[in-house]
Amino acid sequence: MxxxxxxxxxxxxxxxxxxxxxxxxxxxxxxxxxxxxxxxxxxxxxxxxxxxxxxxxxxxxxxxxxxxxxxxxxxxxxxxxxxxxxxxxxxxxxxxxxxxxxxxxxxxENPALQIMRDAIARKKDNDPERKLNSFKLNAYNKLLVTANPDSINGQIDSIYTKKDGELVFKEVDSSNFDFKKDITRSHIYMTEKVSEISYSSSKGKREKILATRMAGFKEPIYEVLGIKIQSFSFYNNKYELFGTSYPGPMAGNALSKYKYKILDTVSNNNRESYMIYYSPKKKGETSGLEGILYIDRESYALQKGIAEIKGVIDIKAVQNFDYNNTFQVWFPTDKEIQIRKGKTDDTVSLFGQAVRVSRSTQQDSTKTVNSNKQDVSDFIYLTSKTKNFDLAINEPVTIRGRGLAIEIEDQAHNRDEAYWNQFRTDSITKRGKETYVVLDSIIEKDGVEKDIYLARKLLKGYYPTKYIDLDLRYLVKYNNYEAFRLGLGGVTNANFSTKYRVNGYGVYGTRDQDFKFGVGAAARLDKRTQTWFGVSYTDDLVETGSSRFITDRRAFSLFEPRLFNIDLFYEIRRLTANIEHQITAKTQANLMLSKSNVESTYDYGFVNNGEIFNSYEITEATFSIQWNPFSEYMQTRHGRNEIKTGFPQFAFQATQSFDGFLGGDFNYTKFDARIVHEIRPIDKGVTSFLLKGGLGIGDIPISHLYHTSPNNPNKDVLLQRFSIAGRNSFETMYFNEFFSDKYAMFQAKHRFKPFKIGKSFRPELTLISRFAIGDAENIERHLGQEFNSLEHGFSESGFEINKLFAGFGLSFMYRYGAYHLPKFEDNLSFKFTYYFSLGF
Incomplete structure (x- = not known):
């Protein structure tokens, strides 16, 4: 026995x-x-x-x-x-x-080229998002950061030093032993997600997150959920991996981007396919995609796709398709992506940023010897697997609204185990369950969730308290009229209410010794369309000639460069009522009615109908619309967030002032438009364009005319004009030199890749050119202020060398053309720049 x-x-x-x-x-x-x-x-x-x-x-x-x-x-x-x-x-x-x-x-010819031509030409017949009228499915995703314990030598490391040719014991290092023990018990990190994917040919694709869990967090980090780890399909013209878009190997122009080669013919689901290897035609500084496409020999549809990136980290993405005989389409069934430590120093792009290797100084093996040569970092990897199931094709699908990429149910982070077990296609192991236990304890103990919440608010310019987020924009600023502008502001947060908000601020100018303030309140009428109705009252200063689009999102910066040199302000006491509405997720509209009392802080009179106005009342109705067709948005229980900024972006605004209505003194009409565009190719710099213009018709006082963001102090000597360069301002145009009732301006910038001068010294060169043209009718109606029009066109060009030291750099611009000045140095602008960076 x-x-x-x-x-x-x-x-x-x-x-x-x-x-x-x-x-x-x-x-x-x-x-x-x-x-x-x-x-x-x-x-x-x-x-x-x-x-x-x-x-x-x-x-x-x-x-x-x-x-x-x-x-x-x-x-x-x-x-x-x-x-x-x-x-x-x-x-x-x-x-x-x-x-x-x-x-x-x-x-x-190379036979792979003809196969790819046929596959690309037949995408409309094979791509599920082109061929099908609609589909709906559920998807389960599990993401792990882990290592295989069996691959790790868990011995306790003995470290020796060499002395007189002999090894002398120095210390014990148990890091490998401890790591193997920990990784055997639980993964390093883990997340799960259950989604409902809906698609209709009329409204596009929408992901609704039904359940989500991130180890250690009671509520998920929504910015992480918005990251596109892997594209839905290889058919897309851009294939996305961890926030970086690459030219798709099946894009319309793919044959100009990739080399192709037949490797073999294989069988899948009793159908043969070509194995086509693809790789970039040009090797850039950042590693590009290469991999395999399995092309069906009968229909030239995609059966399977593989994409790899090799460099300082290695990325491998795989997507499988299954043949649906009823609808005669190969449909994606599952996908997986893995990231491991790479074996080369080649740069890789993650989240649109280059990831470079930084080698630490190794121990001198002639003096120090480790008994265990293994580096556990070689065995750590990230894996994300998604399985699609419950597929329904060409059945009625309801997608409310347009343009929203991700919608998260309010209770998605509170699902119980019974709910999760309905959808898990990959059962959670004991090791996986222990991961939640371990990380929930660690993150709660260290207060990580609170720190992330605080960081998220600070980046938007708020310091959170329980019910009110303090607005950091009002703490301290400086301009030539008020000198230091000190104050405090705040707005209620979601803990106070998700349906109502109250905001306010108060500031004090140290030079004019005057107190300014603003208060407002708003109520949400519809959550899905983010429709808000609000009222506000403001008693403050506004820069003369400035204009803004009322749909512009809140912007926060440590300081605003142009403010330092502005001295021409008017006082305004304004009461407004407005309604905000999302026509689609990508189209925001705002309608505002305002009544304003305006008084100049400088010597000025406006002649209208034989009367001189030193102060006046204006009643305006303004309608503004912002359209970002290539951006992507996510709806959470806290509101709507932009998860991908796309270009070009368009804005339009119409304003009508009423003479006699609610005491208004003038009648005029204004139209404003703006286009912003950026081109960000991988491995190259960033090229950006700004086109903006305005047209004013009627009786418009100087306060409501246009300037084109001048930023040159009115000083006689070049070095006295040394100040801070703006982002989109005319650096050689003197303050209050031009005002217009109609204008157009164009700006082009190209920022080159950082120069590799040193490990931490990577300056950036940016070339800039700006042009503006405009006109002002009846300048003689504006008494007390002398200015020119822009009828002959204003031009300047130059460059910036940014990030020379701690975010600071230098700007050099030159004024030329019709408004070139006789004295050479008066056409020059020499300033410093500042670009805040978090270092990643």
């Missing part, structure tokens, strides 16, 4: 050991010794793997096999014997030139 038990244990142990057999290796050309990316490795007729972009592979064998087969188009297929002792294979394939010549001769 004991002997039988012993035999059983031995056999079981042998089987377990065999089941854990792992084989790694590389496939190369036997002559050139170059690796062969994405070669097929078959364990059986239906199972196997492919090599990665470097020709490397890993096999986990769960049953006994005696051989594997390796194939690669243009090479002889080989069979490699396998036994339990094999751990690593270096497989060399022999090219068969005859087979390659036959394929090329028959097609008269």
């Amino acid at each position: 004991k002997k039988s038990a012993l035999i059983f244990i031995v056999l079981l142990t042998s089987f377990a050991a065999f089941a854990q057999q792992k084989i790694s290796g590389i496939v190369i050309d036997n002559k050139t010794k170059e690796s062969l990316p994405f070669a097929n490795i078959y364990i059986s007729k239906t199972t196997g793997t492919i090599t990665d972009a470097e020709g490397k592979f890993n096999l986990s064998l769960n049953k006994e096999i005696t051989s594997i087969k390796v194939s690669y188009i243009g090479y002889e297929t080989v069979t490699i014997p396998i036994d339990a002792t094999v751990k690593y294979l270096k497989i060399q394939l022999v090219a068969t030139q005859e087979a390659l010549d036959a394929v090329v001769l028959y097609n008269k």
Whole structure:
């Protein structure tokens, strides 16, 4: 009996050991010794793997096999014997030139190009988002940051120093031992998400998050949920990985971006497909996509897509499709993405930013010796898996509103285990459950959630308290009229109410010794359309000639450069009522009615109908609309957030002033328009354009005319004009030099990639050119203030060298053209710049 038990244990142990057999290796050309990316490795007729972009592979064998087969188009297929002792294979394939010549001769060109032309041409017949009228599905996603405990040597490390040719024990390092113990118990991090994906040809695609859980957080970090980890489909013209958009390998212009090569033909769902390898035609500083497309031989639809990025980190994304016979379409069923530590120093882009390696100084092996050579960071990886299920095709789908990419149910973060178990396609393990327990405890103890909440508010310019967020914009500012402007403001937050808000501020000018204030209140009429009705009263100063779009989002900066030199303000006491409404998620509208009392702080009179007005009343109705067609938005229980800023962006505004209505003194009409555009190619600088204009008709006092953001102090000597450059202002145009009732301005900027001068010294060069043209009718009606029109066109060009030290840089601009001044130095602007950066 004991002997039988012993035999059983031995056999079981042998089987377990065999089941854990792992084989790694590389496939190369036997002559050139170059690796062969994405070669097929078959364990059986239906199972196997492919090599990665470097020709490397890993096999986990769960049953006994005696051989594997390796194939690669243009090479002889080989069979490699396998036994339990094999751990690593270096497989060399022999090219068969005859087979390659036959394929090329028959097609008269690279055959992969014609296959890709056909696949791209038939996208409208194969892409589910083009072919289908609608679809709806559920998706379960699990993201882990983890490591395989079996890969880690958990021995306690002994560190020795060399002294007189002998090793002398220095200390014990138990970090590997502790890490293996911890990683065996739980993952490093874990999140889960259940979504409902709806699509209709008329309203596009919408993700509704039904349940979400982030280890350690009672409420999710919504900005993280807004990150597009992986595109929904390889059919998209832009394929997105972790917030960075790459040219899609099946985009309309893909053949100009990628090289293609046939690797093999394989079978999937009893349908054959071409294996097409793609890689960038041009290698940039940042690693680009390369991978495999499995193209159906019958329909030229996509059966499977693989994308890899190799560099300081390695990224691999896989998406599988399944054939739906009823609707004759290959539909995405699941996708996975993995990130691991890379083996090269090549730059990789994450979230639109370059990730570069920074090598730490290694220990001198001639003086220090570690008994354990293993670096556990080599085994840590991130994996995100999404499984689609409950697919319904061409059935009625309801998507309320347009343009919203993600909608999060209010109770998504409060789902119980029973709810989660309805949707989990991958059961949660004991190790996964323990991850939530461990991180919930750690993050609560360290107050991480509160710190993140505080950081999120601070970046928007608020300091949160329980019910009121203090507005940091009003703390301290400076201008030439008030000198220091000190104050405090605040607005109620979601803890106070999600349906009502109250705001207010008070400021004091140290030079004019005057107190200014504003108060307001608003009520939300509809959550989905973010419709708010509000009233406000303001008693404050406004810059003469300034104009704003009332749909502009709140902007916060540490300081506003142009404010330092402004000295021409008018006092305004204004009562407003306004209604905000989201026509679509990408289209915001605002209608405002205001009654204002205006009084100049400078010598000024406006002649109208034979009367001189030193102070006056204005009654205005303003309608403004902002349209950002390429941005993406997310709706949370706290409101609507922009999760991806797209360009171009458009704004339009119409204003009508009424003479005699509610005491208004003037009648005029104003139209304003603005277009903002940015081009951000990977591996290159950023090119931005700003086109803005306004047209005023009627009796318009100087307070409501236009200036084009002048930013040059009225000083005689160049160095006396040294100040802070603005973002979109005319640096050589003197304050109060021009006012117009109609104008157009254009700005073009190009910011080059940072120069690699030192580890922490990476200045940025920006080229800038600006032009403005305008006119002002009946300048003689404006008494007490002398100014010119812009009828001949104003031009300036120059450059900035930014981030020379702690965010500071220098600006150099030159004024030329019709308004060029006789004295050379009067056409120059020399200032410093400041660009706040968090360092990532």
